[in-house]
Each structure stands twice: as structure tokens, then as C-alpha cells.
Amino acid sequence: MSKRGYHHGNLKQALVDAALKLIEDKGPTGFTLSEASKTAGVTPAAVYRHFEGRNDLIAEAARQGYEIFAELMEFAYQSGQPSALAAFEATGRAYLAFARKHPGHYISMFESGISVNQTPELAAASKRANDVLEKAASDLSEHIPADKRPPASMFSAHIWAMSHGVVELFARNSPGRASPFPPEDLLETGIGIYLRGLGLINPDD
Amino acid sequence: MSKRGYHHGNLKQALVDAALKLIEDKGPTGFTLSEASKTAGVTPAAVYRHFEGRNDLIAEAARQGYEIFAELMEFAYQSGQPSALAAFEATGRAYLAFARKHPGHYISMFESGISVNQTPELAAASKRANDVLEKAASDLSEHIPADKRPPASMFSAHIWAMSHGVVELFARNSPGRASPFPPEDLLETGIGIYLRGLGLINPDD
DNA sequence: TGTACATCAGTGAACGCGCGTTCACTGATGTAC
DNA sequence: TGTACATCAGTGAACGCGCGTTCACTGATGTAC
Numbered sequence: 001m002s003k004r005g006y007h008h009g010n011l012k013q014a015l016v017d018a019a020l021k022l023i024e025d026k027g028p029t030g031f032t033l034s035e036a037s038k039t040a041g042v043t044p045a046a047v048y049r050h051f052e053g054r055n056d057l058i059a060e061a062a063r064q065g066y067e068i069f070a071e072l073m074e075f076a077y078q079s080g081q082p083s084a085l086a087a088f089e090a091t092g093r094a095y096l097a098f099a100r101k102h103p104g105h106y107i108s109m110f111e112s113g114i115s116v117n118q119t120p121e122l123a124a125a126s127k128r129a130n131d132v133l134e135k136a137a138s139d140l141s142e143h144i145p146a147d148k149r150p151p152a153s154m155f156s157a158h159i160w161a162m163s164h165g166v167v168e169l170f171a172r173n174s175p176g177r178a179s180p181f182p183p184e185d186l187l188e189t190g191i192g193i194y195l196r197g198l199g200l201i202n203p204d205d
Numbered sequence: 206m207s208k209r210g211y212h213h214g215n216l217k218q219a220l221v222d223a224a225l226k227l228i229e230d231k232g233p234t235g236f237t238l239s240e241a242s243k244t245a246g247v248t249p250a251a252v253y254r255h256f257e258g259r260n261d262l263i264a265e266a267a268r269q270g271y272e273i274f275a276e277l278m279e280f281a282y283q284s285g286q287p288s289a290l291a292a293f294e295a296t297g298r299a300y301l302a303f304a305r306k307h308p309g310h311y312i313s314m315f316e317s318g319i320s321v322n323q324t325p326e327l328a329a330a331s332k333r334a335n336d337v338l339e340k341a342a343s344d345l346s347e348h349i350p351a352d353k354r355p356p357a358s359m360f361s362a363h364i365w366a367m368s369h370g371v372v373e374l375f376a377r378n379s380p381g382r383a384s385p386f387p388p389e390d391l392l393e394t395g396i397g398i399y400l401r402g403l404g405l406i407n408p409d410d
Numbered sequence: 411t412g413t414a415c416a417t418c419a420g421t422g423a424a425c426g427c428g429c430g431t432t433c434a435c436t437g438a439t440g441t442a443c
Numbered sequence: 444t445g446t447a448c449a450t451c452a453g454t455g456a457a458c459g460c461g462c463g464t465t466c467a468c469t470g471a472t473g474t475a476c
Contacts, residue, residue, distance in 0.1 A: 007438060007452055027318055029234060033430060044430075046453050054430065110373075111316075113232055150394065153385045157375065158367070158395040164374055165366030168315075180358045189355065190363040190399075197402030212419055212471060238463060249463075251420050259463065 012050040014040040019061050020104030028112040033057070058108055059118040065105030066125035072098050073132040084139040085200055088159070091136045092191045095163040096183060099171060106172070110164070133160060143200060155198070162190050217255040219245040224266050225309030233317040238262070263313055264323040270310030271330035277303050278337040289344040290405055293364070296341045297396045300368040301388060304376060311377070315369070338365060348405060360403070367395050 008014065018039035022031045033054050037044045051057045076094035080087030099106045108114075109126075116126045137156035141149050166187045170179035179186070195201045213219065223244035227236045238259050242249045256262045281299035285292030304311045313319075314331075321331045342361035346354050376388040384391070400406045 011452080029318065032428080034428070042452095043454055045432080045455080048431075049452055113234065150398075151385075154391065154394065155398075157371075157385055157391055158398070161370030161374055161391070161395065162363070162367045163370065165368065165370030166362075168373060169366055169369055170362065180356075180362055186359065186362055186366070189359065190366065193355075193360075193363070193402035194395075194399050195402065197398035197400065216419080237461080239461070247419095248421055250422080250465080253464075254419055 008040075008042060008046075011040060011042060011046065015042075015047060015050065015057060016061050016064065019057055020108070023058075023061070023107050023112070024104035028058075028107055031058070055114055055118060058112050058114050059122050061105065062108040062112065062114060062116075063119070063122045063125045065102060065109045066122070066129050068102060068105060069098050069109070070125065070129035070132055073129060073136075077132055077136050080136075084136075084143060085195070088136045088140045089191060089195075091133055092159050092163055092187060093184075095160070096167060096171060096187050099167045103172065106167075140200065144198060155194075158194065159191060162194070163187060166190070213245075213247060213251075216245060216247060216251065220247075220252060220255065220262060221266050221269065224262055225313070228263075228266070228312050228317070229309035233263075233312055236263070260319055260323060263317050263319050264327050266310065267313040267317065267319060267321075268324070268327045268330045270307060270314045271327070271334050273307060273310060274303050274314070275330065275334035275337055278334060278341075282337055282341050285341075289341075289348060290400070293341045293345045294396060294400070296338055297364050297368055297392060298389075300365070301372060301376060301392050304372040308377065311372075345405065349403060355403075360399075363399065364396060367399070368392060371395070 015036055018036040019031060022036055022039070033047055034044045036057070037047050047053075047057065051060065072094045073091050076090035077087045080090040117123050134153055134156045137159070138152035141152045141155070144150075166183050170181075170186060171183035192201065220241055223241040224236060227241055227244065238252055239249045241262070242252050252258075252262065256265065277299045278296050281295035282292045285295040322328050339358055339361045342364070343357035346357045346360070349355075371388050371392045375384040375386075375391060397406065
């Protein structure tokens with residue numbers, strides 16, 4: 001924000017921030033390189049000093065999203081310790097909280113259409129986030145009798161799917177689709193019922 | 206498909222079909238009016254005889270999708286009768302089957318970014334589909350003791366969310382994200398665990 | 411059955427636009443001596 | 444401390460492109476008499 005002359009100083013991040021804002025406001029389609037560069041106070045051509053092109057910029061935005069996401073998940077996981085159950089539930093809540101708090105990142109990650117393999121850095125960040133969720137699921141699965149225990153990655157996938165579905169259908173204003181309940185409640189109760197189904201919560205809780 | 210002269214005969218539907226194919230192949234962004242009209246063997250301007258513009262065409266594609274969707278759901282629901290449980294489970298499976306079988310429609314409906322209120326016809330079709338799912342949920346809720354019965358629209362929303370999440374994350378090749386399990390299995394087991402959590406399936410089934 | 415005429419589905423050329431990307435450049439910054 | 448020079452971040456003009464949309468038109472079809 002300080003006075004700048006010919007050189008911007010922090011253009012790369014400024015471009016990412018501009019992209020995030022635009023994506024948040026206008027959707028992944030509404031985002032254009034030209035407008036992002038204009039927002040950052042710079043010529044479109046300047047973008048190419050820092051990125052290979054449009055997709056590369058979006059990939060970087062998504063990557064930063066996955067980093068934040070992984071951190072949030074990790075934090076949520078830790079905050080639930082030593083209870084495997086509390087930790088697991090917390091990661092579910094963190095998913096929704098992330099989508100709410102960082103819509104631009106969320107869209108870049110899940111709705112922009114760019115592949116998670118667009119760049120190696122992006123793929124790594126994505127994997128890191130995924131690992132936290134799987135670890136939480138894996139801890140939890142210890143509490144299920146070994147003979148009727150589904151693979152940890154399976155119910156990590158279940159929870160991820162339900163969280164993602166709630167976000168897509170009811171939280172991010174899926175245009176015109178009214179949410180029957182607050183998304184937070186929907187996810188909370190949904191996960192609750194699911195965990196009861198696994199025998200991890202007492203039926204009368 | 207018959208030989209045609211100056212007049213196409215069934216251009217409106219031909220344009221919708223072309224749009225569906227393009228959307229399926231290239232995503233919602235890849236779809237252009239020009240290409241759709243070319244595919245249908247017609248000048249771009251001809252589109253405006255039948256649609257108000259690009260969005261109107263997509264809305265019609267989505268509307269037809271909701272009609273098919275509602276029919277599939279209705280059929281699945283009926284096929285599970287008289288068991289409320291079987292009917293409910295069938296609708297969940299039908300969701301995934303629909304996404305698999307009609308990707309163009311599915312994308313138009315859920316990923317194209319157009320509002321369900323784009324046209325009244327679209328809104329009506331969407332509501333019709335939703336009603337089937339809620340009816341299935343409502344039937345099912347009869348089997349839960351009244352005092353611990355969640356609102357039917359709530360677990361209809363849960364199942365919808367999980368189905369949608371499974372489709373988005375693991376079925377439609379969310380680029381680069383490997384599915385840990387076949388989506389069908391993922392959804393089947395997920396719904397199973399959920400219903401067990403509601404006390405609707407015997408824990409040892 | 412034949413002719414005149416209204417209807418309307420499609421043409422084709424044109425438009426203005428903003429996009430992503432390229433290029434040779436220039437001005438600011440940092441470093442060596 | 445001062446000067447020469449290399450580095451490199453940004454400029455600005457230009458590009459080719461395909462988009463969605465408009466317009467006056469034309470040719471085919473259907474209908475009245």
C-alpha cells in the first residue's frame with residue numbers, strides 16, 4: 001500500500017489477491033487477467049513476469065487456498081484432541097467454515113475447473129490437506145471393532161462428500177436454491193447421524 | 206436427420222442437444238452459441254428465433270435435465286415401494302446414475318452457474334424434482350419415533366448433499382482427484398451408515 | 411387445382427468488445443570497482 | 444562516495460481471435476379463395 005514508483009514491490013501477491021477478489025465477486029468465469037492486472041494497478045503484460053498465464057495464476061490462488069485449508073483442518077484436528085471423535089467432528093466444521101471465510105479460495109480450488117495437477121505445488125498442497133482429514137478418520141476408526149471397521153479413507157471420503165455437498169447446495173448461494181436449514185446445522189446433524197451409524201455415538205445422545 | 210432444405214424442422218431441440226454435447230465435452234465454459242449453432246448446421250443468428258440468448262439456451266437444457274431427473278427419481282421411488290426404506294435408498298442411487306448417464310444435463314443444472322430462477326419453467330422443473338426426494342424422506346420419517354424424528358426436509362437435504370458431494374468430488378472426474386473407491390460403493394455405504402444412524406437399519410445388517 | 415399472399419425460419423454480413431498473449435522497449439534498482 | 448553497467452520489473456502498443464448479438468434480407472411453407 002506504500003507509495004510505489006515504477007516497480008511494484010509485491011506484484012505477485014497483489015495479482016493473486018486481485019484474482020481472489022474477482023473470483024469471489026463474479027465467479028470463476030468472471031475472472032479475467034486484464035481486470036486482475038488493472039485492479040493491481042499494472043499492465044496486463046506485467047502478469048507474465050510472475051505467471052505463465054491465466055491458469056497459472058488461478059493455480060497459485062488455489063494453492064494458497066489449500067495451504068490455508070490444510071492449516072485450518074490441522075488446527076481443528078488438534079483442537080479436538082485427545083478425543084478422536086471431537087477431532088473428527090471439528091474437521092467437518094472446519095470445512096464449512098473455510099468455505100464461508102475464504103470463498104475466493106474455495107471457488108479457485110473446487111469450482112474453477114483447473115486440475116489439481118495443474119502445478120506440482122498445487123498437487124502437493126492438495127495432498128497435504130487431504131492427509132489431515134484422513135488422519136482424523138484413521139484415528140477414529142481405531143474405536144470401531146476391527147472386524148466391522150470400514151477403511152479410514154472411506155469415511156473420510158463420506159464426510160468430505162457430505163461437507164462438500166452441503167457447501168455447494170446450501171451454503172454458497174447456489175443461485176435461487178433456498179436452504180431449508182442453516183448449513184452449519186445441516187452439516188452438524190448430518191455428521192452426527194452418520195457417526196451414530198458407525199456406532200461411535202450413543203444412540204440416545 | 207432427414208434431408209433438410211432451408212427450414213430445419215426441429216432446430217430448437219437440435220440446438221439444445223448440441224449445447225448438451227458441447228457442455229459435456231468442454232465444460233460449461235467451453236460452450237459457445239456459435240459452436241452450438243454450427244453443430245446444428247445453422248447460422249448463429251438462427252438461435253435467436255428460438256431462444257432469447259445464450260443463457261436462455263442453457264436454461265432450457267437444464268430444464269430438460271430436471272425433467273429427466275425428476276422422472277428418474279420418481280421411477281426409483283416407485284420401484285422401492287412399498288418399503289419406504291428401499292424407496293429412499295433407490296432415490297439416492299438414482300441421483301448418481303443420473304449424473305453418470307446425463308453429464309451434459311447434470312452440468313447445466315449444477316455447474317453452469319445459471320440460476321434456477323432464470324426462467325419460471327426451470328424453477329418449476331427443479332421444484333418437481335426436489336419434491337420427489339422430499340416425499341421419499343417424508344415416508345421414511347414415519348418410521349422414526351415421533352419424538353426423535355428430524356424434519357423430513359432435513360434428511361432429504363442430508364442425502365442430497367452426500368450424493369452431490371460424491372458426484373462432484375469422486376464421480377465426475379474432478380480433474381486429478383483420484384477416487385479412493387467406486388463412487389457407487391461410496392454412496393451406497395455412506396447412505397447405509399447414515400440410515401443406521403437414524404435407527405432405520407439394524408446395526409448388524 | 412392454381413394462384414396470390416402472409417407468415418416465419420433461416421441467412422450472411424457486420425458490429426463492437428474484451429480477451430489472452432507477444433514484443434521491443436524503458437526506467438528503476440542493485441552491484442562491482 | 445561516485446560511476447559504469449547488468450539485471451529485471453514494468454510499459455504500451457499491437458495482434459488475432461472468437462464471442463454474443465443486430466439487422467435487413469430471402470427463400471420456403473402454409474393458407475384463402
